[in-house]
Amino acid sequence: MTDTARSATRNTTGGTPGMTLVVTGASGRTGSRVARAAAAAGLTVRAASRATGFDWWDPATWADALRGADAAYLAVPSDVGAPGAAEAVGALAREAVGLGVRRLVLLSARGEDQALPTEEALRASGADWTVVRSAWFAQNFSEGPLAAELRDRGELVFPAGEVREPFVDVRDVADVVVAALTAGDRYAGRTLALSGGRLLTFGEAVAEIAAATGRPLAYRSVATRDYGEALAAFGVPPREAEALTGIFGTLLDGRNAHLSDGVREVLGRAPGDFSGFVREAAAAGTWKA
Known part of the structure; x- marks a missing residue:
């Protein structure tokens, strides 16, 4: 679907002109989109990132x-199930409610047990909340370290097996x-599960990329316990790398090998x-070399 078609779909949901939306991680993969x-739907966007003085781990920066x-749209750096995420989301959500910002949407992960305490912290804050549990992003293959691997080495190394x-x-x-923010209370107090429309292994995904680029790209699965070395090579701090390998160890066990209908339910397509x-x-x- 083209961006023009997506914009037309958004505009049919009914915008809320004058609403000011705080977007955490506004320069990141989800926040930028x-x-x-939000701007296309007529909202006023307030970017909240380190570039604007906002820091998830420094409560003194939140009120401004x-x-x-x-x-507000809440996207936790690194991962929603990372150490400290539940405490940070709970504290920020309570501060938001205290400042009159009651409508909060949290980006979470489908099937991630480690994310559940963070979701619960949002629910307990007194906010009018919505949790968006997403499947693995397609853009993980085109942005960030996995994309760099494919582009520069012609190979994706990841602990996903044939899941x-x-x-x-x-x-x-x-x-x-x-849409969840501009539809009144329709999605308040709801958890929405989102996925694409078909199931692929990581190897099949890389094969589609290879066919589109004409490059002999490969996928190589490694054990989760060994993937920490790759994360260290990407520059991920040891504590964060340990948390991510623990998350991958459960998230990539096949529990997400099913479709969710949240996109169609909310967007009607x-x-x-x-x-x-x-x-x-x-x-x-x-992915050009």
Whole structure:
């Protein structure tokens, strides 16, 4: 689906002109798309990132970002199930409510047990909350360290085995977030599970990328316990690397090898297909050596 078509779909959900939305991680993978989708829907976007003085781990920076806003999108750095995430989300959500920012949407992960305390911290804050549990992002293959591996080494090393995952386009996630914020109370107190429309192994996903680029790209599965070395090579701090390998050890055990209908429920259309994402990214030169 093109961005024009996505924009048309967003605008049918009913925008809320004048609403000010705080977007944490506004320069990141999801936050940047949420910011664009929110602006297209007529919302006023307030970016909250280190570049604007906001720091998830420094409560003294929160009030300036939140004060006077109507709603906030919460995307925890590293991972929603990382150490300290539940405490930070709970504290920030309580501060937001105290400042009159009651409408909060949290990005979470489908099937991630480690994320449950963070979700519960949001629910206990007194906010009008929505949790968006997303499948693995399609854009993980085109942005960040996995994309660099494919581009520079022609190989993706990852501890996913032959597990199948319904990769979801981050633009669909962003559209759902904005629709949840602009639909009144329809999605308040709800947990929405999002996925793409078909199941692929990581190897099959890399094969689609190889076909689109004409490059002999490969996927190599490694044991989860060994993947910490790769994370260290990416520059991930040891404590964070340990947390991520623990998350991957459960998240990639096959529990997510099923489809979820959240995109269709909220947006009234099918999610974007992985092949369409691959064609667009390949045409943009994403994986050129």
